[in-house]
Amino acid sequence: MLLEHYSHAALARILTAAMLLFLGIFQIVAPRCFWGLSMYFKGAWGLSIGARRALDVSQRERLTRVLAARELAEGDAEARMRYVGAFTIMMAAVALFPAIPYVLPYALSCLAMAASVLTSYLHFRRATARRVAPLVRRSPWQSLPPIAMAATAICALGSAAFAIYPQFRVGSAIVVISTIALVAVAWRVALAPALLLGDDAQLEYLVDEHVRYCRVMGLVAQACAPPTVLVALAWATLPSNAHFFDGVMLIVALAFVAVMVMNLNPMRKRIGLA
Amino acid sequence: MNGSFLIVDETADSPPYRQIVDQLRAAIERGELRPQMPLPPVRQLAGDLGVAPNTVARAYAELQSEGWLIGEGRRGTRIAARIPNRDRHARARSLREAVERFYALLQTRGFTQAEIVAEVMRAVVP
Numbered sequence: 179m180l181l182e183h184y185s186h187a188a189l190a191r192i193l194t195a196a197m198l199l200f201l202g203i204f205q206i207v208a209p210r211c212f213w214g215l216s217m218y219f220k221g222a223w224g225l226s227i228g229a230r231r232a233l234d235v236s237q238r239e240r241l242t243r244v245l246a247a248r249e250l251a252e253g254d255a256e257a258r259m260r261y262v263g264a265f266t267i268m269m270a271a272v273a274l275f276p277a278i279p280y281v282l283p284y285a286l287s288c289l290a291m292a293a294s295v296l297t298s299y300l301h302f303r304r305a306t307a308r309r310v311a312p313l314v315r316r317s318p319w320q321s322l323p324p325i326a327m328a329a330t331a332i333c334a335l336g337s338a339a340f341a342i343y344p345q346f347r348v349g350s351a352i353v354v355i356s357t358i359a360l361v362a363v364a365w366r367v368a369l370a371p372a373l374l375l376g377d378d379a380q381l382e383y384l385v386d387e388h389v390r391y392c393r394v395m396g397l398v399a400q401a402c403a404p405p406t407v408l409v410a411l412a413w414a415t416l417p418s419n420a421h422f423f424d425g426v427m428l429i430v431a432l433a434f435v436a437v438m439v440m441n442l443n444p445m446r447k448r449i450g451l452a
Numbered sequence: 453m454n455g456s457f458l459i460v461d462e463t464a465d466s467p468p469y470r471q472i473v474d475q476l477r478a479a480i481e482r483g484e485l486r487p488q489m490p491l492p493p494v495r496q497l498a499g500d501l502g503v504a505p506n507t508v509a510r511a512y513a514e515l516q517s518e519g520w521l522i523g524e525g526r527r528g529t530r531i532a533a534r535i536p537n538r539d540r541h542a543r544a545r546s547l548r549e550a551v552e553r554f555y556a557l558l559q560t561r562g563f564t565q566a567e568i569v570a571e572v573m574r575a576v577v578p
Contacts, residue, residue: 303502307462311500313485315492315528371499379457 187345190411191273191280198270198287205263209256212291213298215245215385218392244381248389251375253301258294265290279349281408285356288400292363295393302373310376312383318368320387321394326440329433330361330401336430337405339423340412349412353404360401364394395441406434456484460501465557468503472511474550480520480535491521491529 184192205212219241249255269283334357340346367390374382413427456479460468479485491497494512498505512529515521519536521529558568 309460309462309500309502311458311460311492311497313456313458313479313491313497315490316496371496371502374457374500376457376459383457 186411186415187280188276191276194280194284194407195270195273198266198273198283201287202263202266202268202270205266206260209259209263212262213255213259213294215249215389216242218389219245219385240378240381241385244378244385247375247377248302248373248382248385251302251305251373252298253305255294255298258297262287262290262294279352281349281356281404282352284407285352285404288356288404289359289363291400292360292397295367295397296363299367299370299373303371306375308376310372310374310379310382312372312374312379316372318365321368321391322364322398323440326395326398326437327361329437330357330398332433333357333402333405333409333430333437336426336433337408337412339426340409343412343416346408346412349408350405353408356404357401360397364397364401367397368394395437399437399441402434402437406430458497458501460503462502465560466553468501469507469511472497472501472503472508473514476511476515477520480531485531487531487533487535489531491531493528 211217266287269287272278272283273280334354337350337353337357339350341350370390372383372386374386376382409427409430413423416423458472458475460471462468464471466474476485476491485491491512492500494505494508498508501508512521512523516523516529519532522532523529555568563571
């Protein structure tokens, strides 16, 4: 087969470039799949599936209105996501250069996505002269559960363990730095002020909390992905007697699965719409 | 969530600090904020409202000195267990001031006395 001529590292590089190319094209063609707010409200919120609790027509209209107003206040996020897509395609090309560790372009594209989320929040804060605040105490741990932080730390430490091998040293350093940077952005979003316009404050607050949770967990998943990929690719090249790293691989994989499960099940609260 | 919300409008005549004090006091009087209920920390509220932390701290301090709120140091600020016994004259003065502010605001927007009275009557007696 053609692929047999390539080394593990070259295959990983080609795979990373192909994945980034696909991701970049997808971000340009369908930016709302990465950014659109309504995608956070499917299923459990009853917009399309209504598996757990369907909204009635008037509640659905309220929710649609609130989401439309918020999208407007967040600025032209579609354009921002297209820029991120173009950047991701550039990174796909960069990933093919043998001199550059292939995890670097992957980590940079994750950071670009994170920056676009942060920009949405900054844009919203400047969008209105009227500010509305809920009179309840919030904690950043509501959006960023400690278990997700622990899982991210496990992923980062797992990839750092591979630094004992010289061939993985640069890659694992890049991955750990990108993980820390992405978690820092996630923490910043978790701490961000509540963004309400005040037209339907109660629903806006529910939407804000839910969007915040989904975005923070999305960033945490992005933070966990590069170390998990690095650990999986590096582990595959190790000799079969490296039992310690079998354990590392298993623990990192479990941590990543835990984060993905938390990411796929973001509906923590039932809707209490009056 | 069934809680209350504070609104600060930068374009309003009264300063943000006064808007916070008035709205918190009104929410306590209406019973929307129950006794002993914890309030958000100064930094959180300031961030949400887009004002300086000093603005919120000053509003909290004024309401504490009047007995509406209780400061508990690092544990934060709560609504007082008993709201202050404001005398009849103070209540009347507070209402009069609020109405005067409201009336003056509408006048600056070009509404006539007749229009304002008619709209208030329509709102009060639907």
